Amino acid sequence: MSGPCITGKARLAGVIGQPVSHSLSPVLHNYWLARHGIDGAYVPLCVAPEAFETAIRGLQAAGFRGANVTIPHKEAAFAIADEVDPMARIAGSVNTLVFREDGTIHGASTDGFGYIASLQVEGVAPPALAARGPALLLGAGGAARSIAVSLLEQGIAVRLANRTAARAAELAASITAAWTKHAGQSGADVTVCSWDSWEEELGGISLLVNTTSLGMEGGPNPAWKPDLSRAGSDLVVSDIVYVPRETPLLRSAAAHGLRTVGGLGMLLHQARPGFRAWFGADVEVDEATVRHVLAALHR
Incomplete structure (x- = not known):
């Protein structure tokens, strides 16, 4: 499946972690982008803990729509968010950040x-x-x-x-x-x-x-x-x-x-709310999605 042509209007998001090379999120999100013909890209971002806030502010300034957050940054993501959903507040951590047009950051916990x-x-x-x-x-x-x-x-x-x-x-x-x-x-x-x-x-x-x-x-x-x-x-x-x-x-x-x-x-479904927020489309986890991700697992 070939991806859409990326233009200057592309919607951008990514996954932040250290390490991040093992993450299947780029495989999954870019598959959905290509499947739905969306002008966008989702990239892996390896960020050290001491650089986390700098990276987040830089992504906002660069026009990213948001990011997934994985180990070891979930608590830092909770702290940097201006607003978090109720389940994130109870869990004390965030795995999905959405950068809003007014400059604020919304944090969610979508693992549950x-x-x-x-x-x-x-x-x-x-x-x-x-x-x-x-x-x-x-x-x-x-x-x-x-x-x-x-x-x-x-x-x-x-x-x-x-x-x-x-x-x-x-x-x-x-x-x-x-x-x-x-x-x-x-x-x-x-x-x-x-x-x-x-x-x-x-x-x-x-x-x-x-x-x-x-x-x-x-x-x-x-x-x-x-x-x-x-x-x-x-x-x-x-x-x-x-x-x-x-x-x-x-x-x-x-x-x-x-x-x-x-x-x-769990891995596949937790990605759906973030994709909707960043790229504006509801996606489903069907057999084609599962096959695509499994193929990446066995490469």
């Missing part, structure tokens, strides 16, 4: 949106999950925080398990405090369980989410395969790792007859 969308397209309804029991999240990093907040917004209680117990407890306390302050509701239903015993509690869980790098190709433990024998038959197993596309966790879940949701959908 992407995660919920990835469930829905696989036929997993959040209200049904909420009725069956809490979600159990493995890990206590930024992804866990964003996903936990999105699940709470859907009325799903959250349990956290992390190899370092103190981090899980800190995350639970932080989410609860932020939820109470910014969501205008009583304390969030977030609790902690032991990393050593979470497999024993699967019988009462509706959704299991791996937000760690366990099982990732090239990661610290690519063969990780937890024991899912205690899971109820209606447990949904989700992994945000997308390389490989079928992780050991998902393979084990399928062997137990459990419904699975892979990580690629």
Whole structure:
């Protein structure tokens, strides 16, 4: 697919991180630009933490429409935004910046949106999950925080398990405090369980989410395969790792007859709100999109 002719009126956006060479966002956004015939470009921008604010102001001055933000800049993006959406305020981080015509910056956290969308397209309804029991999240990093907040917004209680117990407890306390302050509701239903015993509690869980790098190709433990024998038959197993596309966790879940949701959908769907804001078009994640991104993964 050939891209549109870039003119002096091109709309510009990009992804800022360090490193950024691994990012699939340029592959995805430029595919959508070409597919919709939009005069625009989306570029990777490797920026050191100490240069982040300078880079953002420079992009604004150069006429960029905004940028995605990845590690290690999500908290800095939150700080630089003049206004943030409610979920970003609760999460305490931003992954999507929109530069407005009046010179202000809007910040959003779209990871949670992407995660919920990835469930829905696989036929997993959040209200049904909420009725069956809490979600159990493995890990206590930024992804866990964003996903936990999105699940709470859907009325799903959250349990956290992390190899370092103190981090899980800190995350639970932080989410609860932020939820109470910014969501205008009583304390969030977030609790902690032991990393050593979470497999024993699967019988009462509706959704299991791996937000760690366990099982990732090239990661610290690519063969990780937890024991899912205690899971109820209606447990949904989700992994945000997308390389490989079928992780050991998902393979084990399928062997137990459990419904699975892979990580690629979250990556693709979280990009949609930013594309709409920068380039003015609603896009969909269809099979052609998935095939294009998967081809880039295997180059």
